Amino acid sequence: MDRMSFVARRRLATSALLMALVMVLTGCASTINEGKMSSFSGEWLQGNYTDAGDSFSDIHLPTASEKDLQGLSLFETLHVAEAARLQGRAQLAVSAYDATEQHFKRFDVENFGSTAASQASAVLLNDNVMSYRGYLYEAVLANTYKGVAFLELGDAQSARVEFNRAEERSRRAAYYFRQSIAAQREALEEEAGSTEAGIVSASLGDADTQRAIRSNYGAPSEWSVYKGFVNPFTTYMHGLFRLATANTSGDYEQAASLLERVAGVSSNATVAEDVVLANAMAAGRGSASEREGLVWVVYDNGVGPRLQETRIDLPLAGIGDGSVYYAGIALPSITEGQPLPRITVRAGNGEFRTQELASMKRIMNTEFQARLDGILVRSLTSAVVKVAAQAAAEEEFGAIGGLAAGIASAATTQADLRVWRALPARWETIRFARPASGSITLNGLQPAAINVSLPDWPMTMVYVRKTGPNASATVRVVDLSGRSPAASGEGVVIAKGAEK
Numbered sequence: 373m374d375r376m377s378f379v380a381r382r383r384l385a386t387s388a389l390l391m392a393l394v395m396v397l398t399g400c401a402s403t404i405n406e407g408k409m410s411s412f413s414g415e416w417l418q419g420n421y422t423d424a425g426d427s428f429s430d431i432h433l434p435t436a437s438e439k440d441l442q443g444l445s446l447f448e449t450l451h452v453a454e455a456a457r458l459q460g461r462a463q464l465a466v467s468a469y470d471a472t473e474q475h476f477k478r479f480d481v482e483n484f485g486s487t488a489a490s491q492a493s494a495v496l497l498n499d500n501v502m503s504y505r506g507y508l509y510e511a512v513l514a515n516t517y518k519g520v521a522f523l524e525l526g527d528a529q530s531a532r533v534e535f536n537r538a539e540e541r542s543r544r545a546a547y548y549f550r551q552s553i554a555a556q557r558e559a560l561e562e563e564a565g566s567t568e569a570g571i572v573s574a575s576l577g578d579a580d581t582q583r584a585i586r587s588n589y590g591a592p593s594e595w596s597v598y599k600g601f602v603n604p605f606t607t608y609m610h611g612l613f614r615l616a617t618a619n620t621s622g623d624y625e626q627a628a629s630l631l632e633r634v635a636g637v638s639s640n641a642t643v644a645e646d647v648v649l650a651n652a653m654a655a656g657r658g659s660a661s662e663r664e665g666l667v668w669v670v671y672d673n674g675v676g677p678r679l680q681e682t683r684i685d686l687p688l689a690g691i692g693d694g695s696v697y698y699a700g701i702a703l704p705s706i707t708e709g710q711p712l713p714r715i716t717v718r719a720g721n722g723e724f725r726t727q728e729l730a731s732m733k734r735i736m737n738t739e740f741q742a743r744l745d746g747i748l749v750r751s752l753t754s755a756v757v758k759v760a761a762q763a764a765a766e767e768e769f770g771a772i773g774g775l776a777a778g779i780a781s782a783a784t785t786q787a788d789l790r791v792w793r794a795l796p797a798r799w800e801t802i803r804f805a806r807p808a809s810g811s812i813t814l815n816g817l818q819p820a821a822i823n824v825s826l827p828d829w830p831m832t833m834v835y836v837r838k839t840g841p842n843a844s845a846t847v848r849v850v851d852l853s854g855r856s857p858a859a860s861g862e863g864v865v866i867a868k869g870a871e872k
Contacts, residue, residue: 416840
């Protein structure tokens with residue numbers, strides 16, 4: 373620090389005082405976010421979708437219109453969208469998901485340099501004071517559930533658009549992370565300056581730093597992930613839709629390709645059977661009638677993982693004289709989800725049990741593992757700049773200035789724990805032939821069995837959602853070809869028109 377220029381010292385000292393002034397604002401932002409998330413999660417676990425949606429907005433879902441969605445942030449709209457879909461407002465859900473699309477288009481056309489630079493401007497604080505930008509897996513699942521909502525409305529063409537968009541975003545994931553992390557590193561190096569950037573680089577390679585991260589955060593290289601950024605649920609829904617709407621061998625080949633991609637990352641036996649069916653149809657070894665009369669039960673099971681904060685004190689060599697007060701980072705850690713027991717299905721004389729298709733935690737692990745280098749660079753850059761600010765404040769203003777800067781550093785070192793909490797812990801599925809009776813029975817969702825009437829559709833999905841042990845189950849009967857609106861109800865499910 374002795375070689376630091378007067379101007380640089382003043383800049384860092386001023387930054388330290390700025391941290392002290394804004395740490396109250398930062399604390400308020402994170403407290404407000406946590407309050408909304410906690411309120412949402414409490415209602416969501418009980419299956420109170422209307423009240424859960426209200427937690428993130430001032431609108432009332434049963435009576436809300438598209439106009440009421442205006443002005444909601446991405447974070448708010450994501451939660452409102454899925455709450456509206458499960459509350460039975462499929463068209464409102466589509467409108468809400470449309471609003472999220474304007475935010476998520478950055479994954480398709482992002483200017484990596486300018487975006488990274490804008491994030492770097494908050495390096496003295498933390499991401500809680502910035503607008504929520506969302507994760508790529510959230511964008512993919514938003515398109516997926518929007519596609520499901522269109523199927524519920526009987527709009528096959530719009531469903532096709534959403535499933536295609538979700539698949540394309542998954543396909544581009546590797547390129548996106550590679551480019552965005554490189555741009556972020558460059559922008560942060562410019563923001564921090566050459567001295568701090570050198571310390572960040574040295575700290576990343578320092579054995580003590582790596583040991584501290586591994587002991588507190590684990591080894592991300594050992595996380596269970598999905599290769600190739602495949603989202604099994606998204607790709608499976610797309611594959612089933614393609615299978616249901618196929619008319620030529622080429623269409624069947626597309627369906628087979630999608631289902632094979634799922635089979636490559638999931639051991640679900642139903643998926644393997646679907647691959648055999650699609651390939652047989654593509655090869656001309658079957659007729660369209662062979663895919664008719666098939667029923668899939670798709671179960672969105674439980675509540676997905678959250679993020680929690682892991683704070684790590686780090687040895688950062690090269691700054692200060694040993695009198696700095698705080699040097700650390702805060703990283704988001706993925707918790708376990710809250711799955712429920714699998715369900716059994718009675719269809720005619722047969723009984724079937726749902727099998728896991730995809731894990732929400734593995735999907736999150738996949739993205740966080742890809743993002744980790746960028747997260748570490750950003751967190752270490754923030755830590756180094758804050759340590760330098762503490763040292764400069766102590767030099768300029770004495771021990772009291774250093775202490776104030778140290779308190780500000782600790783207070784503003786916070787992980788961004790915002791995440792879309794409307795997603796399940798896992799997805800499950802099972803397939804069987806449509807029973808002659810035209811009805812099936814679902815067991816294991818609530819004390820009484822749920823009887824489901826099946827319309828005479830060639831390929832039918834019985835979509836089931838249950839969030840917590842005491843929540844009521846949501847059951848929808850969906851035409852996978854998208855030609856007919858969904859049927860829904862509680863208890864005994866009868867065919868009745870969905871919202872248009």
